[in-house]
Amino acid sequence: MAKRVTINDVAQAAGVSRQTVTRAINDMGEINEQTKQRVLEACQRLGYRPSRFARNLVVRKKTRAMGYLVASFRNPYFTEIAGDLLNAAAERGWHVVMASTETEDEASALDMLSGQVDVFMGHFMQDDDDLIKACRGIPLVMLERAGSLPGMHSVEVDIREGVREAIEALRGKGARRIGMIDSAYSLRTSPTYVSSPRRGYFEEFAGTGSAEMVVVGEESMAGGGQAFAKLVGAHPDTDAVLVFNDLMAIGAVQASHALGIDVPGKVRICGIDGLTLGEAVHPTLTTISIDRHALVSNALDLADALATADFGELPPMRRTVRPHILWRESA
């Protein structure tokens, strides 16, 4: 690979000093229009591209960069958050470097980005210990999950409270046999299925016997549909279903169609997330809605705090966002 064209090369080619080149390319005035043109022409000719590192090193204006790990681009929940984050981050002067952890594992994504960013953010799945190790000292803002180690900060969502409310309300509407569809996401990091916290809340509030009303499915529309079929097959008296997330819940609603099961007449379906997409299905999806805007803005508050402290070690910060039930047609 050819040696990089530097400001010196341009200066030499244009017969001026480096500083003059700087003045020309940065539109700084205090420079003769003619010399400027000559310099610019030389830049063009040599294909000169200033080094962003050298420039940023010397310029005092701190550019803050965040590494954001997107859990999945196939679940609108995560992409909607990514979009919100990008907008809000830009407003607050953050650059966002993204990586997907859908195919790549978290550790290597973190590792790859660790030289480029000041803080990490994302929905992480790995153990705290592995995470911290992969971060090389860069602080972490964890979404929808608590961290236990120094350098870990978090914005949690009180899903438990949402589930409690939802189940209570479903009971109030007459539901007697409430089932749940859980996600098999744990299989991505562990060799065996581990029940999700959401399932834990369900069993806690749905009471005795609820554990056998749980079916596990792949985390997708299709997976949700299959799980729904399995659930009502095994328990025909099911009259309400809490679903791990909206994506799967939408699949369940569509499966109910195919199975000729009236929703919400025969079975009520309630998702978790609050996807906009939930409005596009028939019947529209009732859901435990997570305020993405609050989630993102709290997370950015933490990032800002970290940046203000020059990314030095701050005592762990924790925020919590409360979900609310978005009553639409399916429940």
Added chain:
Amino acid sequence: MAKRVTINDVAQAAGVSRQTVTRAINDMGEINEQTKQRVLEACQRLGYRPSRFARNLVVRKKTRAMGYLVASFRNPYFTEIAGDLLNAAAERGWHVVMASTETEDEASALDMLSGQVDVFMGHFMQDDDDLIKACRGIPLVMLERAGSLPGMHSVEVDIREGVREAIEALRGKGARRIGMIDSAYSLRTSPTYVSSPRRGYFEEFAGTGSAEMVVVGEESMAGGGQAFAKLVGAHPDTDAVLVFNDLMAIGAVQASHALGIDVPGKVRICGIDGLTLGEAVHPTLTTISIDRHALVSNALDLADALATADFGELPPMRRTVRPHILWRESA
């Protein structure tokens, strides 16, 4: 803001030289385990965080960074591409810095990123001249659009061919009155509606009188639904509709449901994009499918070429990807 903690501060605090600090934090061996611990402890205590700029400046390993502008996070088409891009880019050793142009305008997004990246990529809307100006000399890989200026490279999709094929096939299936739903996206950058190239292809192949069979709608599911209602309202004999994109087409399919119009019995509906989501509606959506994988990998080829040439000015490169009709149920 407190002065930054540098490697010198740590060295002094630990009573060693900077070089030794480097060895400790970079796990380089050739260092006494005890000193290493002492240094690490000092880093911890002072809250030392290495400057990524200084490090990258001195390390010869070139880290290539791409600025990717996401047109919308509310159309799965763009997020699916973003996901594919992130994966493929990581494999090829690119960092991807993203910005959303949904709320922010392109020029300011480009401007903000111009100091951080080596190449820009995205679905751009602005005029070539404005674009080039905002890029500050950084080369551009334009998706699904040709560029006319030096420094602009592109991966286009031969939508025209797709539309030709689709219309011919629809005719073959008996369609006589074919309508189209166009997007009003041009209103985002221009004060008045400008018909899209896709509309142009439609009119070209649908023939005389087809111009009056075009309805313009907002670029969303709801907008597609409304436009569909308007179209069949104005032209009850419509028996096929080509829709600007899948998102709007899905809206049209759902509207047909509400209007009691049989699809594809009474009206055939064909979208453009090839969204996975098109499989989740009933009837499933027939569409002119764009091979996202090919699009992304061609775009990365161009970026790689640019990087190999050290981002110097290369003659404009153009690639073309051919779409294919994905026959599903709606047409």
Added chain:
DNA sequence: CTGTTAGCGCTTTCAG
């Protein structure tokens, strides 16, 4: 094993 010397490529003084 550790310290010293030289830069990386750029911008900021401050003289001319």
Added chain:
DNA sequence: CTGAAAGCGCTAACAG
């Protein structure tokens, strides 16, 4: 208006 000097914070290459 232009140039010379002085670093930004870090690491590679060499000494010791």
